[in-house]
Amino acid sequence: MSDLLERLRERGWRMTAQRRVVAEVLDGEHVHLTADEVHARAAGRLPEISRATVYNTLGEMVSLGEVVEVTTDRRAKRYDPNAHRPHQHLVCARCGTIRDVHTSGDPLSQLPADERFGFTVSDVEVTYRGLCPDCAAGA
């Protein structure tokens, strides 16, 4: 049984077959799936699951802080189950591959107080872009 499901249950989540399947899909593959990809994989196990339910469930997981939304391109949001360890993303501009990476310092601390304009800054999203080895080699 996944840790993700455990944590959600502890927070009073009603446990349904649909939510279980979505959590298992996220927990199972450590890649960054779009909502529709999650739906496709979930439908493999529970054919009658609807798209709306997957969107709702993902949205709830994000609100609870169990999953992080990543927007690396102009297309679909992606969902990253690795929410409890802060990290950044490295994206290939050509093939779209995404890797989790770790910067040497905390990016939040890089924004000086006089550049915050009174904002209460709580989060930072960092996306590096470039070419992966395969694409750089012209593959």
Add this chain to the structure above:
Amino acid sequence: MSDLLERLRERGWRMTAQRRVVAEVLDGEHVHLTADEVHARAAGRLPEISRATVYNTLGEMVSLGEVVEVTTDRRAKRYDPNAHRPHQHLVCARCGTIRDVHTSGDPLSQLPADERFGFTVSDVEVTYRGLCPDCAAGA
């Protein structure tokens, strides 16, 4: 006459009324507009301009490096005419206000070589999120 137009002309751009209007809209307001907002403002001056033309023109400006695309939310891309000074963005999670900010160091140098996985890293996009003073005050 705008600097933006000057630079584009020097690069062999054919100058049309539509392109002029789009450039003027971007140059005139130092905010971060969506493509459709640009279209709305452009249509104020040149009513028959089409949406496709605005999208095309913005895309060309981005390719030429004169304008930067910013995706701060899941909705529309925004266009930042301030392309020649590297900067990051600070976004209010509630009202969506966007400010240009400057970090204390170069974020690109914060990614160690052993975290690059052979990628040729050429760019980094940093978005800080939080609440602006008004929204934090419950306004």
Add this chain to the structure above:
DNA sequence: GCTTGACTTGGACACTGTCCATTGTACGAT
């Protein structure tokens, strides 16, 4: 096993962006 309110469904809808065939026009050549 009931009851109840939360959850799911599925289809319609909205928004953003792209595509393409047709029409129009800026600009160099004459």
Add this chain to the structure above:
DNA sequence: ATCGTACAATGGACAGTGTCCAAGTCAAGC
């Protein structure tokens, strides 16, 4: 000044992503 042509604009159809809602279903507590 005029012409020819390649480049640009048009606008309407289309695709992908995400949201909404009314009706039906079901998990969980009693």
